[in-house]
């Protein structure tokens with residue numbers, strides 16, 4: 001069984017390509033249906049750092065082609081293509097990449113927590129769509145296990161930052177102490193919650209949270225503070241805010257140049273800092289050219305990411321050791337996956353012979369009591385199990401294509417039936 005990963009991430013693709021390929025939670029089920037038209041077994045992992053397609057099947061070239069076709073279908077229209085920006089990894093290298101992703105080693109913000117949940121959710125969605133086979137499930141579960149272990153056993157996530165907290169840091173860098181500033185947060189999901197929480201911890205008292213669904217903004221502010229507002233209040237809020245942090249999962253731009261120009265007129269030119277951490281971006285890039293508007297996006301946070309990475313180099317080394325350790329377990333299991341149909345076929349064949357021979361013998365004997373019949377059953381089963389135990393253990397540990405062929409021929413097995 002082969003594993004193949006086709007993906008793009010913040011290291012390989014510019015923001016304009018990544019936002020085309022990004023798939024939010026609302027579109028995930030529909031996107032899995034589209035992927036199924038290209039390949040039967042697949043998991044989509046799409047976060048603000050990456051869009052990756054993990055696929056399994058018997059032919060590696062077919063998987064690669066399907067993954068590329070699917071990724072191109074996301075980015076191909078409007079003149080944006082992922083062809084120059086993707087990476088392809090196979091088998092244990094693909095699994096290693098996912099283990100590193102789940103551990104936060106491949107994140108912009110090393111050791112971030114959010115990714116672990118996102119890896120679990122990606123598997124859950126694929127399972128719900130009936131697209132996760134045994135290999136994909138095991139690789140994703142192993143990645144979550146590795147991610148948990150390296151957070152527990154190393155300091156990689158100690159005082160972990162998040163993109164949301166970095167956005168607040170950046171606002172502080174631009175405006176100085178935030179205590180008396182007025183903040184507008186657009187988006188009331190997980191990223192919005194983190195932004196508000198960090199801002200409240202920094203003493204920001206005037207925070208408006210704008211959301212498409214009022215109920216969600218209300219629930220958020222009840223937990224972490226702030227005032228819920230509707231998207232229809234954006235003109236007034238934009239006129240009053242010093243800082244705007246946008247983190248809504250909308251597939252379209254939510255703030256346009258025209259709207260911000262209007263807001264700047266009512267502000268009489270008072271400067272505003274807008275930090276857009278959404279992917280796709282919530283704010284039209286042209287907004288950055290409006291006088292007195294300072295617009296940053298997720299890729300402008302790079303210098304902070306890099307200093308965070310440098311500060312964690314020791315922990316990264318230890319974390320990589322854990323990834324290697326977990327990969328050895330995966331590789332051992334993977335080997336048994338290859339011989340599993342053969343082992344099932346061998347056991348079925350032995351059971352068929354045992355059952356047939358026992359029934360023949362019983363027919364020739366005097367009528368046996370239930371107890372005597374049970375003893376004979378148990379004795380014959382025990383002989384079969386003892387005879388097969390060591391060959392099966394050997395197959396699981398050392399079995400390769402050559403062993404499989406030999407055993408199939410010797411016992412006239414049809415492993416295909418047991419796949």
Ligand SMILES: NC(=O)c1ccc[n+]([C@@H]2O[C@H](COP(=O)([O-])OP(=O)(O)OC[C@H]3O[C@@H](n4cnc5c(N)ncnc54)[C@H](OP(=O)(O)O)[C@@H]3O)[C@@H](O)[C@H]2O)c1
Pocket residue numbers: 025047048114162163164187188189190191192211212213216217247248249250251252277278279280
């Ligand atoms: N989670 C993170 O740690 C993180 C970090 C960095 C960046 N981001 C980026 O932040 C954005 C949100 O991520 P999230 O994790 O917070 O997602 P989430 O928990 O699913 O929340 C999404 C939010 O966006 C709103 N939304 C979704 N579609 C919308 C639409 N068509 N129009 C208006 N509002 C819409 C939702 O409104 P409803 O309540 O009405 O559904 C909700 O408030 C994404 O672009 C993501 O890439 C997230």
